[in-house]
Amino acid sequence: MGLGKKNQTCRIKNDEELDKLIKHETVVNYIKAQRLRWFGHIQRMPEAKAAKKIFKLNPLTTRPTGRPKYRWEDIIQDLGQMKIKNWITCVQDRAKWKDVVEKVKTSN
Numbered sequence: 001m002g003l004g005k006k007n008q009t010c011r012i013k014n015d016e017e018l019d020k021l022i023k024h025e026t027v028v029n030y031i032k033a034q035r036l037r038w039f040g041h042i043q044r045m046p047e048a049k050a051a052k053k054i055f056k057l058n059p060l061t062t063r064p065t066g067r068p069k070y071r072w073e074d075i076i077q078d079l080g081q082m083k084i085k086n087w088i089t090c091v092q093d094r095a096k097w098k099d100v101v102e103k104v105k106t107s108n
Contacts, residue, residue, distance in 0.1 A: 033105040040097040
């Protein structure tokens with residue numbers, strides 16, 4: 001359940017309303033774009049930073065059963081699906097990377 005506003009008062013949204021909101025294409029594209037924006041930020045970091053080390057960390061344990069969590073490798077696959085082949089050089093140029101992120105936000 002989530003909160004929503006109706007007539008300037010807070011109300012609890014039901015599950016169907018939340019499903020429609022979450023599945024809405026604009027929200028999905030926005031989430032992908034934010035994930036790509038953070039990915040570019042991490043890629044530009046120096047190797048000595050803790051966030052970069054954690055990003056590159058390959059844990060030896062397995063995850064509990066259930067719905068698989070997103071992995072950073074999935075973002076690289078997303079880049080391939082979006083036909084962005086030179087992402088390694090593109091991510092270093094902030095202006096180009098910002099264009100890529102904006103393109104994801106507006107894609108259908």
